[in-house]
Amino acid sequence: MPQIHKKIKSISFGVFSPKHTVDLAAAKIVTPELYDREGYPVDGGLMDIRLGVIDPGLRCKTCGGKLKECPGHFGYIELARPVVHINYIRQVLDLLKSTCKFCSRLMLPDITLKKYSALLAKVAEEEGIDARRQKLREITSKYKIKDKCPHCEKKQEKIKIEKPYNFYENEVRLSAIEIRARLEKISNEDLDLFGMDVSTGFRPEWLILTVISIPPVTMRPSITLESGERSEDDLTHKLGDVVRINQRLFENINAGAPEVIIEDLWDLLQYHITTFFNNEVPQLPPARHRGGQPLKTLAERIKSKEL
């Protein structure tokens, strides 16, 4: 296989659509089990050899390459229930607050929108997209004080967030399913006004995850200790929790378990996926090794990379 050398100038982070996440993946991960009795990676487990190989003597089932030949391949997990993406809480809150609960339109009369569109464009140009969103929120909140949608005239309720990721409308918690359904209904025209780049096909409901991408095995290799025992990478540890709770949630939903049990597991899934992305969220206890030290997950890993 030829060696490719590239100099990376910058990396930008975005959100993939659920479809793209699945299309990109070489395998769907469905079991928390890693190895069978012979120590061979289990099919559908996090070390599945379709995601790449780290053992000499094994061949990747996706590209046929051996250790050091195979670059590794992404996998995915289908979530039993959607969860909020911790990196986009602010954007989700802004959208929920600025749009009508009933007709999903931006909470501004069309005539006002026209009036402010030049100002918004100017703010975007001079101070960036975040400032534009902030400005739009200020403008819409003035109208929301009236409690009524200018389009359908229905009364609105107060939306707030309890950090890190619980949304409330009045005193009622909004589930990720409900939030996702609301985001789905916002039109591309309104999103454009909101300063979101819809030209790439981006949709805000992607900020509520229904699938998550699994990094290749080669990105999280296990090491073999002197005792012959394997020691797994922190990401694999964390993903193991995600898969375990997700499968338990699937089973309980299918078995018709009481809603309290399902909600507890759903909350736990939200916690594990959040700490997979970022294990230093201020309001959350970090996920730890048995020995007590916090796991290093995605955000901590990216921070420690020097470009």
Ligand SMILES: [Zn+2]
């Ligand atoms: Zn491969």
Ligand SMILES: [Zn+2]
């Ligand atoms: Zn409305």
